[in-house]
Amino acid sequence: MIHTSIHSVDNPAEPGELAVAIRVGQYMLARYGTVDSSDIFAYAQAHGGLAESLRIMLRALGAEPVAEQQAAPRCPAAHPDDPTPCDGPAVVTVLDAANAGANGCEHHGARLLASLDGGRVYALPGAPAGAAIRVFKTAGATRPFAWTERGEGQ
Ligand SMILES: [Zn+2]
Incomplete structure (x- = not known):
């Protein structure tokens, strides 16, 4: 609608x-x-x-x-030192190797996933099609702790 x-x-x-x-x-x-x-x-x-x-x-x-x-409050996946805003609602869960997880928007989900050793990403119920794949691909092209360098976002 x-x-x-x-x-x-x-x-x-x-x-x-x-x-x-x-x-x-x-x-x-x-x-x-x-x-x-x-x-x-x-x-x-x-x-x-x-x-x-x-x-x-x-x-x-x-x-x-x-x-x-x-x-406005950001998604739980946003690192406190990362100043960038969310790019939408929380649509994925990112889990680390110990199965500790956080829900996040695609932007922060990808940044968190890129910063984890052995991390995984799953789409939340109701997430748009391909959300987890997009986060996975973006994470693959994102440096760990991307917010510690300038160039992407501010
Ligand atoms: Zn976010």
Whole structure:
């Protein structure tokens, strides 16, 4: 089911702004919608481009400011030293070799998995198709403790 209205639109933008946001979104998705899974820099670039187009879209729709979203609680898989926001709801469980686990969004799930020795990833019930595979592949292209280096996210 598709909701035809955005909740709490109390500051609707001018139509022109939305048109620009749509064009930016179409451009970014065309350019970054598919990424070479072996190239972590391509991933970082795509993530930045897609995140920015989403910010532009939310702003055009008068949705809540980005600062509020970043202050929202993050998924349990997010490392306290990792400043990056979640890329969505928790959709996977990441287990370490001792079966200690944490639920996470795809972004933090992949970063956690990449940092574990002998870690595994499973999709949570209701996760979108391929979530665990995407996390697994992204983890394979992600350095352990990726948040300790600059270049991906901030
Ligand atoms: Zn997360």
